[in-house]
Amino acid sequence: MHGPRVLFVSQTGVMSGAEYVLASLTEGWAGASAFLLEGGPLEDVLRKNGLSVEVAPAGAQLGAIRRDQSLLKALPLVLRLQRLVLAIIRAARRHDIVYANSQKAFLLSALASHFFRRPLVWHLHDIMDERHFGRKQRLIQIALANRRAASVIVPSKAAADAFVAAGGRRDLVRVVPNGIALAPPPALSREALGLPPGPLVGVFSRLAPWKGQHVVIEALKACPGIRCILVGSALFGEDAYRDRLLAMVAEQGLSERVTFLGQRSDVPTLMQAVDAVIHPSVDPEPFGLTLVEAMLAGTPVIATDAGASAEILAGGQAGTLVPPGDAAALAGALRGFFDDPAPSRQKAALARERVGAVYGIARMRETVLGLVAAVQAGRRP
Numbered sequence: 531m532h533g534p535r536v537l538f539v540s541q542t543g544v545m546s547g548a549e550y551v552l553a554s555l556t557e558g559w560a561g562a563s564a565f566l567l568e569g570g571p572l573e574d575v576l577r578k579n580g581l582s583v584e585v586a587p588a589g590a591q592l593g594a595i596r597r598d599q600s601l602l603k604a605l606p607l608v609l610r611l612q613r614l615v616l617a618i619i620r621a622a623r624r625h626d627i628v629y630a631n632s633q634k635a636f637l638l639s640a641l642a643s644h645f646f647r648r649p650l651v652w653h654l655h656d657i658m659d660e661r662h663f664g665r666k667q668r669l670i671q672i673a674l675a676n677r678r679a680a681s682v683i684v685p686s687k688a689a690a691d692a693f694v695a696a697g698g699r700r701d702l703v704r705v706v707p708n709g710i711a712l713a714p715p716p717a718l719s720r721e722a723l724g725l726p727p728g729p730l731v732g733v734f735s736r737l738a739p740w741k742g743q744h745v746v747i748e749a750l751k752a753c754p755g756i757r758c759i760l761v762g763s764a765l766f767g768e769d770a771y772r773d774r775l776l777a778m779v780a781e782q783g784l785s786e787r788v789t790f791l792g793q794r795s796d797v798p799t800l801m802q803a804v805d806a807v808i809h810p811s812v813d814p815e816p817f818g819l820t821l822v823e824a825m826l827a828g829t830p831v832i833a834t835d836a837g838a839s840a841e842i843l844a845g846g847q848a849g850t851l852v853p854p855g856d857a858a859a860l861a862g863a864l865r866g867f868f869d870d871p872a873p874s875r876q877k878a879a880l881a882r883e884r885v886g887a888v889y890g891i892a893r894m895r896e897t898v899l900g901l902v903a904a905v906q907a908g909r910r911p
Contacts, residue, residue, distance in 0.1 A: 534626040534906040535561040538581070539618060541634035543570020544765055546736060547819050548632045548655040551685075551708050554891050555898060556581055565621050567614065567635060584621060586614050615642045622646035626906050629653065633663075633671060640674040649680040649905045654816075657689055657837055658696040661740070661813045672697045680905045683898065685817035686838035692814070704901055704911055708817050709894030712886055714826055717802045725803055726789075729756045729868050731832075732804040734797055734820040735811075737764045737772045742810035742834065747778050748857035750787060753864050758808075761800060763793045801827040806867055806874070809833035812855040818842055822889045825849070825881035830874035832863050842889075848881035850874060 536559065540552055543566050553575045556562055563582040566573055576583050619642045622628050629651045630636035636652045643650045652675060658668055675682055675698055682702045684690045690703045720727060735741045743760055750758055764772040779788045794800060801807055807824035814837030821842050824831050831849035833839040843849035852859040867874050904911035
C-alpha cells in the first residue's frame with residue numbers, strides 16, 4: 531500500500547482496541563513510521579508491519595494523565611514532558627502527514643503542529659462526553675481539533691455526533707468503521723479449549739467499570755445453569771475493578787459458573803466456541819470491535835443499546851439489544867435465548883453477511899488511505 535509518508539503517533543504500546551485498529555491499518559503501508567509515547571507489544575507489531583518505530587524515553591509518564599482528568603491539573607506534567615513535543619517535531623519533519631492515534635497522542639501532536647507545519651489527522655477512538663472526559667479536557671481537545679486538525683476520523687456515527695455535540699466542527703469529521711480480517715480461524719472444540727460443556731456465554735473486553743462485566747455477574751444470579759467466561763484483563767489502572775468482580779463472583783456463589791481467562795490471543799476462536807457473546811457496556815461505546823468479531827464468528831450477540839452498538843447491529847436486526855446497566859433485562863434476554871435460540875441464530879447469519887459488506891479491513895485501509903491522500907493534496911477529504 532503506497533501513499534504519503536505518514537508518521538503514526540500512538541499514546542500507548544499496550545494492545546487494546548485503538549492499538550489493534552492501528553496495527554491493522556498500518557500493515558503494508560509503505561514509507562510509514564511510528565512514534566510511540568510508551569513502549570510495549572505494539573512496538574513489535576508495527577515493526578513486523580514494516581514501519582520504522584521510535585519510542586519516546588519519557589512516554590511512560592503519560593499514564594499519570596487520566597482521560598477524565600482536567601488537563602489544567604495535569605499541566606505541570608505536560609510541561610515536564612516538553613521534550614516529547616520536541617521529539618514529535620523532529621520526527622514529523624521527515625514525513626508528509628502526522629496521524630495521531632487517540633487523544634493523548636493528538637494533544638501532543640497538536641501542540642507540536644505549530645512548529646512542524648505538516649497536516650495533522652486525528653483518529654479519535656473515543657466518545658467525547660462527560661462520562662469519559664472532564665469538561666476542561668474536552669474543551670482543550672476540541673479547541674485544538676478545530677484549529678489544528680485537517681481531518682478527524684471516527685469509527686461510528688455515535689462518535690461523530692459526540693464530537694460535534696462537544697463543539698467540534700462537523701466538516702472535519704469522517705466516519706470510517708473499524709475493520710477486521712474476514713477469514714475466521716478454524717473452530718476448535720470446547721474440550722480442546724478447556725471450556726465447560728452446557729450453556730455458555732462469553733464477555734470479551736478489558737476489565738473496566740464502564741465495560742459492564744458487573745452487570746453480567748448480576749444477571750447470572752437469575753440464570754441458573756448458564757456459565758460465563760470473562761476474557762480480558764485490567765489494562766489501565768483498573769485492578770480495583772477486577773478485584774471487585776472476583777469478590778462479587780465469590781459472594782454470590784458463582785465461582786463454579788464464572789471463569790476469568792485473562793488476556794488471550796485466541797479471542798476469535800473462543801467466540802466460536804460459546805453459545806452467545808455479551809457486550810455489556812454501561813456507557814456509550816465509540817465502536818465495539820468485539821461485536822464485529824463475534825458477528826464474523828457467526829455467534830449470536832446480546833449487546834447494550836449504548837453508543838455504536840445499535841449502529842453495528844443494524845438497529846437490532848443483527849443482534850439483540852438491551853438497556854445499559856439493566857441486569858434484569860440482560861437476564862431475560864439470556865433466558866429467552868437459551869429457551870429458543872433460533873431467532874438469535876437467524877440474526878447471527880445476517881450479522882455475518884453485514885461484516886463482509888461493511889467491516890472488512892481492506893475497506894478500512896482503502897478509505898483511510900484516500901482520506902490521507904486528500905489531506906496531503908490540500909483537498910477536503
